[in-house]
Amino acid sequence: MTELIEQKAKSRHPPDRDSIPTLESFGLQLHPDTAMYAEDSQALANSLGGNGLKDVFANWIVVAAAFSACMGGLLFGFDQGILSIVLTMPQFLSQFPDIDGTVTSGAAFNKGVMTGLLELGAFLGALQAGYLADRYSRKKAIGIGAIWFIVGSVIQASSFSYAQLVAGRFIGGVGIGLLSSVAPMYISEIAPPNVRGAFLAMEGATIVIGIVIMFYITYGTRHMAGDWSFRLPFTVQMLPCILLGLGLWRLPYSPRWLAQVGKDRECLDALCRLRMLPPSDPRVQAEWITVRAEAIRNREVVVMSHPSLIGEGLASEIKLEAATWMDMFRPGILQRTLIGVFLMLFQQFQGINALIYYSPTLFEQLGLDYEMQITMSGVLNVCQMVATTSAFFYLDRVGRRPPLLLGSVVNTISHVVVAVMIAKFSGNWDAHPGPAWVGVSFILIFMFSFGLGWSPVPWAMPAEVHASSRRAKGVAITTCCNWLFNFIIGLITPPMIAGITYGTFLFFAAFSFLSALWTWFLCPETKGKTLEEMDVIFHNHAAHEELQAKAEILRAVLGGSLDTPSRGEGVDDEKLRDVYVEHV
Numbered sequence: 335m336t337e338l339i340e341q342k343a344k345s346r347h348p349p350d351r352d353s354i355p356t357l358e359s360f361g362l363q364l365h366p367d368t369a370m371y372a373e374d375s376q377a378l379a380n381s382l383g384g385n386g387l388k389d390v391f392a393n394w395i396v397v398a399a400a401f402s403a404c405m406g407g408l409l410f411g412f413d414q415g416i417l418s419i420v421l422t423m424p425q426f427l428s429q430f431p432d433i434d435g436t437v438t439s440g441a442a443f444n445k446g447v448m449t450g451l452l453e454l455g456a457f458l459g460a461l462q463a464g465y466l467a468d469r470y471s472r473k474k475a476i477g478i479g480a481i482w483f484i485v486g487s488v489i490q491a492s493s494f495s496y497a498q499l500v501a502g503r504f505i506g507g508v509g510i511g512l513l514s515s516v517a518p519m520y521i522s523e524i525a526p527p528n529v530r531g532a533f534l535a536m537e538g539a540t541i542v543i544g545i546v547i548m549f550y551i552t553y554g555t556r557h558m559a560g561d562w563s564f565r566l567p568f569t570v571q572m573l574p575c576i577l578l579g580l581g582l583w584r585l586p587y588s589p590r591w592l593a594q595v596g597k598d599r600e601c602l603d604a605l606c607r608l609r610m611l612p613p614s615d616p617r618v619q620a621e622w623i624t625v626r627a628e629a630i631r632n633r634e635v636v637v638m639s640h641p642s643l644i645g646e647g648l649a650s651e652i653k654l655e656a657a658t659w660m661d662m663f664r665p666g667i668l669q670r671t672l673i674g675v676f677l678m679l680f681q682q683f684q685g686i687n688a689l690i691y692y693s694p695t696l697f698e699q700l701g702l703d704y705e706m707q708i709t710m711s712g713v714l715n716v717c718q719m720v721a722t723t724s725a726f727f728y729l730d731r732v733g734r735r736p737p738l739l740l741g742s743v744v745n746t747i748s749h750v751v752v753a754v755m756i757a758k759f760s761g762n763w764d765a766h767p768g769p770a771w772v773g774v775s776f777i778l779i780f781m782f783s784f785g786l787g788w789s790p791v792p793w794a795m796p797a798e799v800h801a802s803s804r805r806a807k808g809v810a811i812t813t814c815c816n817w818l819f820n821f822i823i824g825l826i827t828p829p830m831i832a833g834i835t836y837g838t839f840l841f842f843a844a845f846s847f848l849s850a851l852w853t854w855f856l857c858p859e860t861k862g863k864t865l866e867e868m869d870v871i872f873h874n875h876a877a878h879e880e881l882q883a884k885a886e887i888l889r890a891v892l893g894g895s896l897d898t899p900s901r902g903e904g905v906d907d908e909k910l911r912d913v914y915v916e917h918v
Contacts, residue, residue, distance in 0.1 A: 346595045348629040350637075351890050360599060362613060369892055371620030378624075379527040381617050382609070390529045396608055399585045400533045403476060403520040404540040405578050406513025409483055411544020412571040413452060413510070414690045418711050419552040420564045421445060422694045422704070429561060432496040435832070442828040444496065449691055449828075451500050453821035455486075455507025456514065460814045463515035464807060465655055472520040472588045475512060480579045483509030484572055491568035509575075515813045518797070519806060523588040524608055527621075537793070542719040542785075545690065549715050553708065589622070593629035601625060627888045631880065634887075635804075662807050669872050670804075673857070674796035674812030680849035681792045682819035684745050685842035686784055688827040689714065689777065695831055696838075699756050700773040701763025710774060714781050721785025733861035734795055735853060737787030742850035745788070748780035749843035756836035788849070792816075798860040799872075801880050 349355070357364050371378040383389040391397055420426045427434040433448060435441040459479065467475040486506025493499040517537050525533040552567045586608055592601035602613055602622050611618045636658060637644055643654045662671045689696060693714050694707040702710060729737065755773035759766040792812070800808035830838040858871045 348593060348596055348598075348626065348633050350634070351630060351887050354626075354630070354887075354890050355598070356893055357619075357891075360602070362602075362619065364892070365614065365616035365619055367616035368619040368623070371616055372623050372888060372892060375527065375624070378617060378620055382526045382528045384528065390533070393526070393608070393610060395586065395610070396525055396533070398581075399524050399608075400521045400536055402578050402581065402585060403472075403513075403517040404537045405476070405574060406479065406510050406515070406517050407537040407540040408544040408574060409571065410456075410510050410514060411541040411546075412548040413506075414541075414687070415545040415548030415550075415715070416552050416564075416567045416571065417449060417691050418549060418693050418715075419556055419708060420567070421449075421692070422707070423556055423564055425556075425559075425561060425563045429494070429564075430496050430499060442832040446825040446828040448496070448500050448503060450821045450824035452503040452507035452510070453817050453824050455504040455509075456511030457507075457814055457817035457821060459508040459511025459513075460515040460810065460817055461511075463512050463813075464810045466512070467516050467519060467591070468594070468655075469651075471591050472516050472523065473582065473585055475516045476520065476585075477579065477582050479509045479512030479516065480575045480582070481509070482506065482512060483575050484579070485509075487568060487572040487575070491565050491572075511813075511817055515810060518793075518809060520588055522797075523590040524586065526609065539723060542715070542722045542789075545715045546712075546719050549712055553712060556708075590625050590629065593625050594632070598622075598626060623891050624888065627884055627891050630887050630891075631884050634883065635880075659807060662804065662811060667804060670799045671808060671811055673799050674792075674808060675815050676852055676856075677792035677795060678812055678815040679819055680742075680845060680852065681788050682816065682823050683842070683845035684742075684784065684788060684849060685749070685823070685827075685839075685845075686781075686789070687820055688823050688838075688842070689781065690718075691824060692827055692831065693777075695828075696777070697774065699760065699831065699835060700752075700777075701760070701767075701770045702774070710778075714778060717778050717781045718785045718789070721782045722789045725786055725790045729790060729794070733859050734791050735857060735859045738791055738853045738857065739787075739850060741783050741787030742846055742853060744783035745780050746843050746846040746850065748776040748783065749839045749846060751776045752780075753836040753839035753843065756839070760835065795860055799858065 371381065383392060421433070427437075431437040433441050433445040438444065459482065463475060463479075466478060470478075483506050486502045486504070486509060489502030489505060490499060491502075493502055514537070521533045521537070522530060548567060548571060551570060552564075555563050555566050557563070558566070586604045587600070589601045589604045589608070592598075592604055602618070605618050605622050605625075606613055609615075609618055609621075613619070636654065639661060640654060640657045643650060643657055661667060693711040694704075697707040697710050725737070752773045755769045755776075759769045763770050796809050796812040797805055827838065830841065834841075
């Protein structure tokens with residue numbers, strides 16, 4: 335058995351179910367309660383504590399690791415908070431006349447390129463995140479993302495030409511894409527199951543918190559004379575990332591990644607550190623065993639799908655990685671993949687980031703003077719922060735579809751009202767201050783409504799519709815789509831504002847209306863659904879088969895301690911549900 339462990343340590347994948355090392359080979363004595371916790375995930379979660387605020391902050395190691403992983407969201411928020419003001423700063427426009435409409439005829443397009451290249455870089459960063467996180471670990475992928483962002487920020491802060499500025503934004507965007515993609519993966523794998531949802535919500539919250547923090551920092555620096563009015567915010571945004579780089583070496587590796595690459599002993603050690611419990615504790619043993627069982631099953635799915643591509647070496651890994659990505663678009667999986675794609679399409683094309691990036695320009699369309707444009711932009715960001723934060727308290731109670739439907743209806747009405755106000759009164763705002771403030775009010779209503787539904791749900795639902803063996807890639811595709819659609823909106827919004835004025839809001843209203851139709855007819859409700867119940871929605875049996883296979887593997891890892899049918903025997907659905915039920 336010692337030879338088996340040594341041989342497995344040299345490989346970069348879990349063992350197959352016929353060569354699973356026994357618990358005794360790791361020097362462990364199985365606790366009498368371990369099997370009970372392993373077969374009942376809810377009992378395991380409850381045994382680790384509640385899900386209140388004190389439970390979230392009970393473990394400083396997990397809190398520190400989760401906050402570090404959320405850096406991508408915070409940095410993206412920083413960028414949005416900076417740009418919404420610097421794009422209107424006289425000092426900034428003087429240094430970069432390419433985006434000054436009074437100097438350059440193509441300024442609107444140049445402004446869109448400058449804004450959108452960060453999202454394009456983030457799209458490319460998100461594309462490579464899955465491979466880097468699997469190959470080098472979640473922890474090292476976070477470090478790589480931090481380096482990309484710091485380099486990009488240095489280039490931006492020291493820019494003296496438009497070309498240098500957009501190059502810096504593109505490079506920094508690669509880092510943001512990497513960080514934002516790896517963060518939910520890392521958090522879900524290190525957080526205790528009883529508070530995992532709260533930690534996953536942290537990333538979405540850090541985006542809006544980052545927007546508000548950096549907006550008001552830039553709000554203050556705009557009064558500085560000279561270049562430092564915009565160079566200082568670009569410099570300040572690096573500081574959290576530098577601190578992350580300095581403290582990264584103290585973060586634990588993801589236990590699930592360690593199991594995924596066949597390092598079972600290190601996986602147990604990481605869990606003991608994260609839970610602050612000894613290896614003899616039944617809760618640690620149960621979580622370790624279920625993590626190993628899932629890693630073995632995920633490997634089986636890949637091997638069964640592409641047996642001809644299994645081999646050693648980088649070339650085989652790349653071919654296998656490409657094939658597993660293509661699997662996400664095959665019948666039986668495509669419908670689940672498209673849920674995430676359409677969620678992100680409608681999230682971005684309702685105009686949320688257009689309002690955040692270009693809010694002063696949009697408020698100018700409603701006749702507000704410069705100081706009021708900046709002030710109301712700050713109020714806009716605070717509205718989104720309040721709404722997004724409040725969503726954490728009701729989303730698991732009311733479900734996913736109701737906030738989406740309500741948001742789509744309110745967002746459509748808001749955009750139409752703003753468009754009508756601009757179309758009717760934009761020629762003489764001084765004589766019509768009432769309609770101007772009606773337009774401003776409905777922009778704020780849109781922001782609050784969006785924060786209640788379309789801001790949090792598109793990040794939560796993709797992980798809920800996929801079986802666990804496909805979940806990582808399903809979430810990665812969703813994240814890539816977010817950045818791609820974000821790039822398109824950042825690119826086209828300035829020319830639309832300059833060319834079709836109120837038509838910009840009608841464009842966003844059309845997509846808001848389409849999002850309501852899509853949600854009503856095609857979007858599933860995932861609240862409280864098991865993976866088997868998701869099978870019924872998508873008319874296949876993928877999750878049921880996966881649960882059955884996991885139960886068999888779990889029995890093998892436990893050495894027969896779990897009371898489940900052996901391979902080849904008939905498996906009753908209700909008995910299987912009692913043995914191993916995974917809630918999404």
